[in-house]
Amino acid sequence: MEVIAFSILSAIVLIAAFCVIAARNPVHSVLFLILAFFTSSGLLVLIGAEFLAMLLIVVYVGAVAVLFLFVVMMLDVDFVELKQGFLNYAPFGGVVALVFFAEIALVASAMGASRPETFDASPNAETNVEAIGQVMYTDYLLLFQISGIVLLIAMIGAIVLTLRHRPGVRRQSVEEQTGRKRADAVELKDVRPGQGI
Missing domain, CATH: 1.20.120.1200 (NADH-ubiquinone/plastoquinone oxidoreductase chain 6, subunit NuoJ)
Structure with a gap:
């Protein structure tokens, strides 16, 4: 089954x-x-x-x-x-794919030569969560930290891709607001009764 x-x-x-x-x-x-x-x-x-x-x-x-x-x-x-310009990059992509598969074949042959017949996934842990935690935070701690940095860069890149500066959109100018003086912002008017400003 x-x-x-x-x-x-x-x-x-x-x-x-x-x-x-x-x-x-x-x-x-x-x-x-x-x-x-x-x-x-x-x-x-x-x-x-x-x-x-x-x-x-x-x-x-x-x-x-x-x-x-x-x-x-x-x-x-x-x-x-x-997609119209895809065929222009097809030869380069084929070369990269061949190099990639050659590396996979080399790693697989090296692992196959020294691989034991039996493999215990959790030698000192009761569950697979404990086994993952033990391996991740002991043997692969540096790689775990590097993957976190890569994810942070990907998140920043996604934010940058969605930023668009369109002309004619009203926005606040923080520099002008913080650099404004009280004398420029407040003006006293002598308004007479029955008349507007």
């Missing part, structure tokens, strides 16, 4: 991942990405990592994919014009 569920979920993940890069509409791409995240969380449940499955849904589906959706809908990007 688990093999059948694994096969179905894996097929859905692969199809959804292909549709992410093949869809013409960027909103459809984000929706296929959400489907890939959901089915990936199902695969994590199958291997017994319930916390990671919940984290994948909450963080990636609930935050990152929704952020992608809002950015795609808020930015007026002409995707037709971008």
